[in-house]
Amino acid sequence: MSMLTLHEVGRDFGGLPAVDSLSMAAEAGKITGLIGPNGAGKTTVVNMIAGLLKLSRGRVELDGQDVSTMEAQHLSHMGVSRTFQNIRLIKEASVLENVLAGFHRHETTSTLSSLLGLPSAFRERRALLRRSMDLLERFDMADLADWPAASLSYGHQRRIEMMRALATEPRLLLLDEPVAGMNDAEAYSLAEIFRDVAAQGVAILLIEHNMRFVRRLCDHVCVLASGRLISQGAAETVVNDPRVIEAYLGS
């Protein structure tokens, strides 16, 4: 069974379908690419999966469970995590504080015990700090832990966003153009991290315009055009599919 399955999913805006009859899947341990020309419906798909947009039609399943009407917060507790096309950080907070905020879902100690300074709250905070620092090291940003997020480069801010998404220890990670605006070296160092994350059993769904990156990274690629799935398969197969070439040339 796939980690994520979409059955005949559709979403209308103003009576017109932005996504229609979309059936696709993302497997645990694999990186699935979602590509297509501008306006094809990719972000709409991710927003529906993450519970930020209601479906007009169809069904989304997570591990076989129908989650089509679930709210974003509930889905996040079930292990669905995402990054956004536009970076959303707590700009005035430090890099470390931003990553710690991503761990929020794991905190089990009550606010009261934290306020009272109980040992359990202290132990938990220390464990979360340790795990945040592990992530910073993995992303090669430990030296920047105390820097305000807003003072860092675009590439670094994107990394912080990814650390926050990973802090929730997702089962399904939705990445919306994670390497947009990065040079090849920065993008490839992130590719290694995504590969590691997938190897741990996470299903990754990746929206990306950088085709070199998609070819290098994705195990399976789904191509959307005008809201419909027009091709899917191995990256090398879909980029040579005449329907895909036509969709891109026409865009």
Ligand SMILES: Nc1ncnc2c1ncn2[C@@H]1O[C@H](COP(=O)(O)OP(=O)(O)OP(=O)(O)O)[C@@H](O)[C@H]1O
């Ligand atoms: N909230 C909205 N209200 C009305 N129309 C919308 C809304 N969100 C998206 N659309 C429309 O739905 C279609 C698909 O948009 P979407 O952003 O999902 O495409 P995309 O493939 O992610 O594009 P891009 O690659 O440019 O980010 C577009 O025609 C867009 O204008």
